[in-house]
Amino acid sequence: MSGNTVQVLSSNWEFKCETDEEWLPVSQVPSNVHTELMRHDLIPDPFKDTNELEVSWVAERTWRYRTNFVTPSEGRGQGARIDLVFEGLDTFAKVMLNGKVILQSDNMFIKHRVNISDLLAHSAKNTLEMTFEPARRRGLELVKAHPEHDFIVHQTEVSRGPARKAQYHWGWDWGPILLTCGPWRPVKLETYVSRLEDIKVNYEIHMGQGVPITLEATIHAHVLGPAAELEVDLLFPDGRAVALKDRNGTPTGASSWQYSSTRLSMEKPQLWWPRGYGPQDLYELRVRSIADDGSTILAEEHQKIGFRRVELIQENDQFGKSFYFRINGVDVFSGGSCWIPADSFLSRIAPQQYRDWMQLLAEGNQNMVRVWGGGIYEPDAFYTACDELGILVWQDFMFACASYPTYPEFLASVSAEARQNLCSLRHHPSIILWCGNNEDYQLIERYNLEYNFESDKDPQSWLKSTFPARYIYEHLLPNIIKDESPSTAYHPSSPWGNGTSTTLKVDATVGDIHQWDLWNGEAKPWQLLPQMGGRFVSEFGMVAYPHVDTIDKFVTDPAERYAGSRTMDFHNKAVMHERRLLTYVGENFRIDWAQGIEAFAHLTQVMQADALGVGYKSWRRDWGREGARRCGGVLVWQLNDCWPVTSWAVVDYYMVKKPAFYAIKRAMAPLAVGVARKFHDWTARPADEIWRRNTGHVDSRKMLTDIEFDVWVASSRVETVRGKVVVRFVSVTTGEDVRERIEEEIQVQPNGCTEVLMGCKFDWDKATVAEPEHFVIHTALWVDGVQVSSDTSWPDPVKYLDFRDRGVTVKHLSQGLVEVSAEKPVKGFVFSEKQRVKLSDNAFELVPGEEPKLVQVEGGSGELAWTFVGR
Template sequence: MKDVTPLTDGWTLRHDRTDVPATVPGCVHTDLLAAGLIEDPFLSRNETDLAWVGRTDWRYDTVLGARDTAHERTDLVFDGLDTVATVRVGGETVGNTRNMHRSYRFDITDRLKTATPLQVEFTSAYTEAEAVRAQVGERPNAYPEPFQYIRKMACSFGWDWGPTLVTAGLWKPARLEHWSTARLTRVRPHLTLDGTTGLAELRVDVERTETGSAQRLTARARVGDHTATAAVDGTHTTLTVQVPDAALWCPRGYGEQSLYEAELELLDADGTVLDRWERRVGFRTVTLDTGADAHGTAFTLAVNGEPVFARGVNWIPDDVFPSRITRDRYRTRLTQAADAGVNLLRVWGGGLYESDDFYDVCDELGLLVWQDFPFACAAYPEEQPLRSEIEAEARENVTRLMPHASLVLWNGNNENLWGFRDWEWEPALDGDSWGEGYYLGLLPRIVAETDPTRPYWAGSPWSGSWDHHPNDPAHGTAHSWDVWNRTDYTDYLDTVPRFVAEFGWQAPPTHATLRRALPGEELHPTSPGMLHHQKAADGNGKLRRGLARHFTVPESGPAGFDRWHYLTQLNQARAIATGIAHWRSHWPLCAGTVLWQLNDCWPVTSWAAIDGDERPKPLYFTLRELYADRLLTVQRRDGRPTVVADNQSPAPWDADVTLRRITADGRTLAETTMTARAGARSVALAAVPDDLLPAAGSTTEFLVADVPEGPGVLRALHFPVRDREFAYPAPRYDVAVVDHGDVVDVVVTARTLLRDLLLQADRLAPTAVADRGLLTLLPGESATVHVHGWDDAGAGSTAAVRAALFMVEPA
């Protein structure tokens, strides 16, 4: 059996006179941080002082012990090197690398006669990128950094939500592998169904030593309790394991996430196990409906034959230093997504092929994964040395990820087809290559050859062909960014895209996150640290203009900061609710919404629902309501308010709706009950009766729709005017605090209308977390917010709660 020696200990990071202990896996920045040689780049404006790190060459050193094994071969294996490296063993070069997204293997059998130095020398990613740019010529991109000339996580060069911290290091595990006769080099499992029988076709490639070249080898496979064997003819074989009555893997909300332990062993002529491959696999079918119809071109995923409304979020690397992301951290973040009703994550193209830990957890939680190939917001040269690197990385990662049942779509790129058409790239390129050959040629060919059981889509946005504009909402996938950048979120209501793959609205992170990230700073929207942690072009201007359309903008400076902070977070939640509720109500014409974005990689004002310190923003809780199986909203249909009962559950929903027309001071002017009957996975509409409609333009009346749901109610509101025009009463309410030890209950009782009441629990204590976000109470109604992590609740708690409560107030 193959022996493995992990290379985790004894590493040193060196540059000039710098000589510090190094962690593997890790990177230069984290090693310098651990040694106390740099300040935390996430705090204040420290990021700007660390640009030199990414422009410096570094070396990692360790010592390999003398070869003490009876095996024929010893390989030095790196699962990931970031990025441009020369590997030396005993002072002699054994290999060079230039791709963060690949693994590397070097035969060093004859180099370990004694203890031997191992050196991995990293050249600055800027040096490599600038040299490639000089070789292949300038190409346009959306940001002023040369990320498209090097196969590295693009967003480490900075983005409109991320810092510029260009990393280097052994970012994935390293090891020595000792083996004899033969080893497995690649196993490609094709999981299909023949009726109720699962078919696991395993395509196997092996490498042999010279002495093992003529030996008889056997591959033995097991999936669950079912087995198959096959002789290995040369370096290839294929064997199929049949699993009768296979239990299906289903997305969350559509059935169980049934997974099978799969194992493949390579045996020599004596039956000795030489190598082993192990994964968990699931049986399911995936199709992508892109058929033409009366409305344009569909984009609907179906799993096991059932069309799925994608309740999605975009995923970026969860840390700008990805070597710090553990399996537990993946599980925490992905569980947060699942708890918010998410059923699909799009792994965005400016980041990574994530580690297997990410996809393992998605398999377990039933989260569908849309995987971008790593291309984003730039014209990518198709010449060498990039083309061969891209082909090698694509083949390796398609093979690595294809066992995962959660993976349902390969996507060629993020916004590059759109950029070519709309961002003035075409004239600037003047016929130079820009990536089209990758997205419409190389990548679909690799997917078809390697992983034909999954659909491929050329890009996002993409209409399916050049016959339509790449970002035509009637065809394929669409990105909706004009709303955030130029207009108002109510303009989401003007279109019904077939699939909304990106849209979003900014807000600052939670208060405790800002306090930690900007120590000692007097907070206001344009304070130095706040501006540094706002990376979007004119981001604060867009936040202000977005607020001004709906609210009175608070005064600038520290005095207005708390109000500005609440209102921008409220506006973010309102914007996303407007879009998702509208688009979801048009299912199945619109087959999915993918919010930009779930997470952040550092503390920043951004579009995220969960901030860089892992704290949920109000948007997170609103998303939990929007992505619940049952959603009640009031939408305009045929020019009038209409109750929409949106049912994505597998059971019919007879929604008994109580409608009330209410005045700002709490009086009920009219009331009725009606039923909206929504079948399984369908939407029901019911027009609001005339006598329940608030007068058009009324500043004193609004509509409330309630449906009993479990112990509470689903509530939808309709106001005929914007908040700045409505006659909200001055809010009055009572507060009670009940400390149960492990949880503190905050009970709020409304004496007036309380619109979008929010308890910012992190103002009570940095560790405090509330179980709910924005809520609206009518006069006389009470709500309880459960707060965990508030350990010092006691005397003065009621006053502290009042200081942490926010709500819409009169203009």
């Protein structure tokens, strides 16, 4: 027999609740019980209204799936082995074949392979049945069974702590409580004589100044079953091929062989680069096991790989200790987003959706995505898209916001999970960092747990402490990384400060930080973000409503479509959002409740865009220059949603972009000019140095009399660029310039920040108006006669400004092109976006005397609604 066959068992399944008599047809596998119940109209859509509450009973039941299949004819009497492969079972599952238990699983992140060769019926159909027990019940049983552990979890309840299931299924401050179950990834029947169990490529890239880049690689393969030879072909991006053969296999068991190819050396290899820094060159690796006759192919695997050298630079400097990535010898500023699962029901996410999401991220000038530890190890389609688009991946292991246990069975399961997922994903060049967890170390301070990084270096003692999970993050996981992917950087946690800063306190001098004194914590004004950065900001964010088209999808009762309705509040899981959102909006904007939910949604969106735009552009400014990288990256919380909701996402569940998406896009442009004025906090002032109390006695005249501003240009280009910066001062009231413009010819330094104007004081004596008045500072960067970037600074708070009579004109030109202009400065001009409608630009400021904004609209029909602040 040659080759192998794979049959995907996707159809002819049935399901039922264990206590029911009737079996119901399943649409297809992968599956989960909620979507099947919806298909049969047995539960309402949990994403609409408050239906999440109406379906909670589903998670309390035991559910069964079954199917029948015929024994493969090619496996009968030919010495072949037949395996059932379960790529993902969610979560506490018992699997039976022809009435015999063949598998018990308690980890949804593990793939299972079961040899069923001796269990098949050779003359009849085989019955495969799965039983899924309630995850919450089983989790509580495990908590009770292990009193030696103090189970501490944030976000919902303790039962998720010992359950190796996607943690967000228990609900989060942006997601519903929907405890799913079912075969969430494919089930396959595989027949083979020989199989490639594992392929591993170890390589080193040597680079030095004036020396050609060289690559040395070794390809390893683990083969199950008979094989005489390993054949390796490496197909170059330009089409060339190199064939490697090695007949010196080493037996590792009765029917297992370990092969290593001859060492491959290349001079000037084609490297993989992050987007914006070079091409995403990918090689194709083809590995075959060959039979004794020298020609029969017993098994074959293909794998796309990319060669790149990644370094996490953590060096002492004038700011503390750096934290940034150097790729192929080039420092790279990481600007991107945190990623949560794209749906509460994972089985219905199509591979193309992952490509669309990463394409959207790339279109937004982002170059990094962080796969958050409360979700899943994403499918191959996600990482393949990142490889091809040049998106860097920060990959968390699946632990989030808890003090996890370390009893032997749990550690064994975690070890298998980590090793298996690492081996399946390590060939993706986009993955440049594995991180132990999300925010687990923050529990140390909150609950006074034991942790002494400097004096306690004994992993066995950690298991006996009140924070035993340190064993997982600082011993188990890094050792698995060392074994399976030694060239990949590892970071114990996010945030984590090299043992010196691991708790709730933000240390801006070391490691990465989660900056949640915006919204959470002290809930500081977003205008203070420039002073709230760190060496790498791996989380920060601001809540905003989605567009009205999305709101209409999940609020079916028109009477509930108002800000603060029961349904709207239910679709906002953020703690104390009723106070925080209104506070932030009320601090900055006039609220006219009579204008309805559309107007309020718009204000929340503009506020989110303002906050995130300031964070990105100011912390990118801190990228500085070589040798002085004060901030190495910014990742917003979060890119996406798992259901329709009011949240921190910059793109909603239906892939409709919020204004903040465009603010990030502008701040992360290859060449981005920035302007910022001195901030006068109008909400609080310290009364004196003794009492240090905040009072309401604020001198609001300083908005007009004490004006300082900075202008800079950030660049990710690898070459120096000559350009011109133009700064204008335009009256909010009249639309006229209040003083003459400033023009500066500059050389924009590569891969860093070029300061243009610093600490410039505005002198009213040089103004062209008789009395001080509010004005915007508009700055533009011109290169070769083309405006490539602009930025606008408004006086704070904008609620004090008069936005009457703006003279806005929206012209619909040919072929979906729209032109927007204004006679006076306009704040937060936003087209109300819809699903399947794509805009080239949105959510911008309008300044008279500048070129009109041109927006290309694709998809949909009719004119889009639009508004702006104060309309």
